[in-house]
Amino acid sequence: MSRIFGKVCQNGYVVRDIEAAMNHWITVMGVGPWFYIEDVKTDWFRHRGRDSDARMSIALANSGDLQIELIQPRNDAPSMYKEFLDAGHEGLQHMSYWTEDYQGLYDKALALGYRVGHEGCIGGEKGRFAYFDTEAHPGTVIEISDISGTKGRTFAHIRKVAEGWDGSDPIRIIR
Structure with missing residues (x-):
């Protein structure tokens, strides 16, 4: 448990x-x-304060309460x-903390001296995320993610489906 951000909800792996x-993983x-x-x-999407056209693929699954995220960059646009x-790294890149008070946690992090490495939004105002430049060694980037909107409901669904997963239909495409 982080005294600043709460509990880790997701481990994010950047892969080739x-x-x-x-x-x-399957x-x-x-x-x-x-x-x-x-x-x-x-x-x-902004990288180090500048707009970026970063393209990526992601895959999400749960192991118990912990969500696993796989991310593959799909172009050379700047991103963490x-x-x-x-x-030269591949593997665990970040730990994500989820919040329904995104702006409050974002402002708290900035007030404590955290610097944004990249940030963006998916699915509207309540889909914001920020990655802070905290990588002292690989795997230590901190992400915060707003789950007060559609993203939170999607994450809850993924967790629920994983609870009873029997091994069938292991990759489900979201368009």
Whole structure:
């Protein structure tokens, strides 16, 4: 439990081959089903304060209460995901904390001296997310994510489906 952000809700892995990563989690780890978005549409995305046309694929699954996110950058536009891969890393890149008071947590983090590495929005005003520039070593980036809107309901659905998953239909495409 973080005294600043609360409980970790998601571990995010940046990968070079998202299909191979999903297959690993399914066959070796037994985790699924995966909800896969091949071409994520962001409302807006900024990297280090500048607009970026970062494109990515993501896949989401749960292991108990912990959501696992796989992210594959799909272009060379600036993002912390691309920086991670360019540094020769692959794997755990961030831990995400979820909130229904996004602006309050965002403002608190900035007041404590955290700096935004990249941020964006998916699915409207209540779909904001920010990654703080906290990577002292790989896997230590902090993300905060607004779950007060559609995203929160989607995450709850993914968790519920994972609870009773029997191994069938392991990759579910979201368009």
